[in-house]
Amino acid sequence: MPDLTTAIRGAFFDFLDDPWKYPGREHEAARFVGDGLLVVADGVIKAFGPYAEMAPRFPTVPVTHIQNRLILPGFIDGHIHFPQTRVLGAFGNQLLDWLQNWIFPEEIKYADRDYARAAAGNFFDALLAGGTTTCQAFTTSSPVSTEEFFEEAGRRGMRTIAGLTGIDRFAPPEFLNTPEQFYTETKRLIATYHRKGRHLYAITPRFAVGCTDEMMDTCARLKREHPDCWINTHISENPTEVRQARQEFPDCRDYTAVHEKHGLLGPKFTAGHGVWLSNDEFRRFARAGAGVCFCPLSNLFLGSGLFRLGRATDPDARVRVSLGCDMGGGNAFSMIRVLEEAYKVGMCNNTMLDGSVDPRWQDTAEAERNKLGPYRAFYLATLGGAHALYLDDVLGNFQPGKEADFVALDWNAGQHAMAWHQSLIAGDGGPGTIDQAAMLLFGVMACGDDRNVDETWVAGKRAYKKKAV
Amino acid sequence: MPDLTTAIRGAFFDFLDDPWKYPGREHEAARFVGDGLLVVADGVIKAFGPYAEMAPRFPTVPVTHIQNRLILPGFIDGHIHFPQTRVLGAFGNQLLDWLQNWIFPEEIKYADRDYARAAAGNFFDALLAGGTTTCQAFTTSSPVSTEEFFEEAGRRGMRTIAGLTGIDRFAPPEFLNTPEQFYTETKRLIATYHRKGRHLYAITPRFAVGCTDEMMDTCARLKREHPDCWINTHISENPTEVRQARQEFPDCRDYTAVHEKHGLLGPKFTAGHGVWLSNDEFRRFARAGAGVCFCPLSNLFLGSGLFRLGRATDPDARVRVSLGCDMGGGNAFSMIRVLEEAYKVGMCNNTMLDGSVDPRWQDTAEAERNKLGPYRAFYLATLGGAHALYLDDVLGNFQPGKEADFVALDWNAGQHAMAWHQSLIAGDGGPGTIDQAAMLLFGVMACGDDRNVDETWVAGKRAYKKKAV
Numbered sequence: 001m002p003d004l005t006t007a008i009r010g011a012f013f014d015f016l017d018d019p020w021k022y023p024g025r026e027h028e029a030a031r032f033v034g035d036g037l038l039v040v041a042d043g044v045i046k047a048f049g050p051y052a053e054m055a056p057r058f059p060t061v062p063v064t065h066i067q068n069r070l071i072l073p074g075f076i077d078g079h080i081h082f083p084q085t086r087v088l089g090a091f092g093n094q095l096l097d098w099l100q101n102w103i104f105p106e107e108i109k110y111a112d113r114d115y116a117r118a119a120a121g122n123f124f125d126a127l128l129a130g131g132t133t134t135c136q137a138f139t140t141s142s143p144v145s146t147e148e149f150f151e152e153a154g155r156r157g158m159r160t161i162a163g164l165t166g167i168d169r170f171a172p173p174e175f176l177n178t179p180e181q182f183y184t185e186t187k188r189l190i191a192t193y194h195r196k197g198r199h200l201y202a203i204t205p206r207f208a209v210g211c212t213d214e215m216m217d218t219c220a221r222l223k224r225e226h227p228d229c230w231i232n233t234h235i236s237e238n239p240t241e242v243r244q245a246r247q248e249f250p251d252c253r254d255y256t257a258v259h260e261k262h263g264l265l266g267p268k269f270t271a272g273h274g275v276w277l278s279n280d281e282f283r284r285f286a287r288a289g290a291g292v293c294f295c296p297l298s299n300l301f302l303g304s305g306l307f308r309l310g311r312a313t314d315p316d317a318r319v320r321v322s323l324g325c326d327m328g329g330g331n332a333f334s335m336i337r338v339l340e341e342a343y344k345v346g347m348c349n350n351t352m353l354d355g356s357v358d359p360r361w362q363d364t365a366e367a368e369r370n371k372l373g374p375y376r377a378f379y380l381a382t383l384g385g386a387h388a389l390y391l392d393d394v395l396g397n398f399q400p401g402k403e404a405d406f407v408a409l410d411w412n413a414g415q416h417a418m419a420w421h422q423s424l425i426a427g428d429g430g431p432g433t434i435d436q437a438a439m440l441l442f443g444v445m446a447c448g449d450d451r452n453v454d455e456t457w458v459a460g461k462r463a464y465k466k467k468a469v
Numbered sequence: 470m471p472d473l474t475t476a477i478r479g480a481f482f483d484f485l486d487d488p489w490k491y492p493g494r495e496h497e498a499a500r501f502v503g504d505g506l507l508v509v510a511d512g513v514i515k516a517f518g519p520y521a522e523m524a525p526r527f528p529t530v531p532v533t534h535i536q537n538r539l540i541l542p543g544f545i546d547g548h549i550h551f552p553q554t555r556v557l558g559a560f561g562n563q564l565l566d567w568l569q570n571w572i573f574p575e576e577i578k579y580a581d582r583d584y585a586r587a588a589a590g591n592f593f594d595a596l597l598a599g600g601t602t603t604c605q606a607f608t609t610s611s612p613v614s615t616e617e618f619f620e621e622a623g624r625r626g627m628r629t630i631a632g633l634t635g636i637d638r639f640a641p642p643e644f645l646n647t648p649e650q651f652y653t654e655t656k657r658l659i660a661t662y663h664r665k666g667r668h669l670y671a672i673t674p675r676f677a678v679g680c681t682d683e684m685m686d687t688c689a690r691l692k693r694e695h696p697d698c699w700i701n702t703h704i705s706e707n708p709t710e711v712r713q714a715r716q717e718f719p720d721c722r723d724y725t726a727v728h729e730k731h732g733l734l735g736p737k738f739t740a741g742h743g744v745w746l747s748n749d750e751f752r753r754f755a756r757a758g759a760g761v762c763f764c765p766l767s768n769l770f771l772g773s774g775l776f777r778l779g780r781a782t783d784p785d786a787r788v789r790v791s792l793g794c795d796m797g798g799g800n801a802f803s804m805i806r807v808l809e810e811a812y813k814v815g816m817c818n819n820t821m822l823d824g825s826v827d828p829r830w831q832d833t834a835e836a837e838r839n840k841l842g843p844y845r846a847f848y849l850a851t852l853g854g855a856h857a858l859y860l861d862d863v864l865g866n867f868q869p870g871k872e873a874d875f876v877a878l879d880w881n882a883g884q885h886a887m888a889w890h891q892s893l894i895a896g897d898g899g900p901g902t903i904d905q906a907a908m909l910l911f912g913v914m915a916c917g918d919d920r921n922v923d924e925t926w927v928a929g930k931r932a933y934k935k936k937a938v
Binding site: 085086087088090091092122125126129130238239240243300301302303304305306327331332333334340341343346347348349350351357371373374415420421423424439447449450467468469 | 772775843890
């Protein structure tokens, strides 16, 4: 058997804890190894530490030296729509009419296997070019799209979560499935894909408004029969949608209660958006161990609103929060762009809560928790996302035993102004301290984009290298 | 004397009127010439029209054929800070403490001529890489920065507006100037630069909060003595700043009244931001012929708030609106990125006003005016910006007699997903209709960035060409 052990040398930055636990000293949750060595065997991290300590322990292992880059765990995207790759950034409507005009007509094409397969190539190329190594994805109501998604993820060796979409009302007829069809196909797909290779399966009711009580009960039954599976859906994205949920489920006091009633809210459950969740709903998410995925690119692009990150990170009721690009509602694949927009949403919330607009809304603690410095930001994109998705046993940082997915960031790439900007923080030698590294990362999230992703590695192998200009 | 006549052939897109006058039929304000010829002599447009009509009239003129691109008038940026080039995207505070922590310390460096000169090279390179051919810029309170700005603009032949900053309180002492110094230096700089080449001079009180009544009166005196000059300032960016303006000018009923009291509000006056202007203040801007510059990158990045574009474009009190990147409060130089964020701000305002959040706020007409389709968007970046800045006699579209500044956009460039997205709208042959051209432009503003700027031309000469990947 060949020795698949290899090692990567470079400057590493990752997290060991949640920076929101360390207000004002967020760096205590992070780790910076300016000259480190990551030893990988069969796609899994075998050892990690300073090069000077590690090198003598592994004298025969071949080393790839990645210089002038910051190496971070691969980005984790908690909410993305595989079949919207081609319609990202479509013009002009809020959620519900945008779905009817742009999204459903495109998603229907994914019943065609050739179209879905070509699309999957595009989709994963775009993900890797953005530094994303794991995503939780929506497919469509056609099993073909789920199959082609997992097949392509498998060819690339990527850890992904996905599943067939359940939707039995408020969409074009050819887009709907029945609870029976959904049950049968989901069972088959779970048997075929779940825990095969790196695939994980999510039972996926599209959103409660598009699901009858019977469809929601079917999801609950599937979760009882396959408790190891994930659940992925949407919640409280847009005010009109929130009202429609109340109308369609008159026996539920709010949108979250629909998921409680059907026994779905709990560990491994993620709902995208949650822009309009009440304080009480956030507390119930926290108690249940359920996750919310914050999708700022999309929330701004569709005008959905400003997610209350400071409320979701209340230390007395900390909700598991991942970040998602929500492409195509989100107008880019890049998690760096997601961080930029998350920062902006946080800054707008900060102003709304600092008392300067309306003293009755003043909550300086919550205001501060909205501020997304580089530690909090890159935590959410890596270990925080893994924790929110219940993947932190296998992903999220460079601890031995975890899977070796990582990204090498070029902090000087991107718009013309970038390199001179970054030279304010660190000279040619690169970052010397954790704070310098964090400030360079802030430069990347504030002024950068996918151009800052120079290399993306999946399971210890280079899966993407940016073209030289 | 050499014949400097030259011509550019390609697909041209520009505006002849304000699209907000044509709700639901915005294309009537625009013009698309799929195969056009732009004839330029000495930097000025001599003739423009379909190639088939123009070519026989100019048989000996050398033609540059720009293929597979959309050629638009050069972008006009109404609000940018030359001395913040290096600190764009700085972390973590709202307006007033961000100024103290990051901005003033950097701007002070621009009293050094070598630093300012090197910075000017960086600044104009970044502008041109973003497709911006004209800007109205802030410099610093040191005349050196204004001189180096105009000298570099002159070397590149660019039409710019700038002026020495007046600020006599609430900044580090070495950053302040006195009204007397400001008066003397401004007079000298106007004599040296205004209307020399393409330079235009703006009397520039930084913002009323940083100016005493005496400084504001000095600005008024300068405007009386030089009525042809522009005035450039900030207004109502942040709620704390709005309150401070009320405190510092207790005799003025609102922030706008400070400028009215000192006789500054009128034609050729531009105030950046205006996020928190009241309906009454917007009406007074409209009546006075004064302009507001909408800076969405910055308003989101500093958490300042959501500019009410739908209010500013009220047909009964239409305010002149330009767009600005407001780099460094804005985190990019690219006007394409400005359009993306302006679209997002508009969509958020749309949701707030459609009645779905609070029926008392419902105003469906204003809600709709916030929606920034491609016609409205690229109008603001070209002819609309020229109109707002009182430059539409020389800039903004391809009418003969105007200056030949333009940009060639590659609608397929940028993030990995872009080309496949754009293929939904037009095939390999490019756009065949004005609506296809507009939809490609929407793809650029929704999913693009400076990478879509393939060439930038100033006064009939290529000033920037993107490097091939």
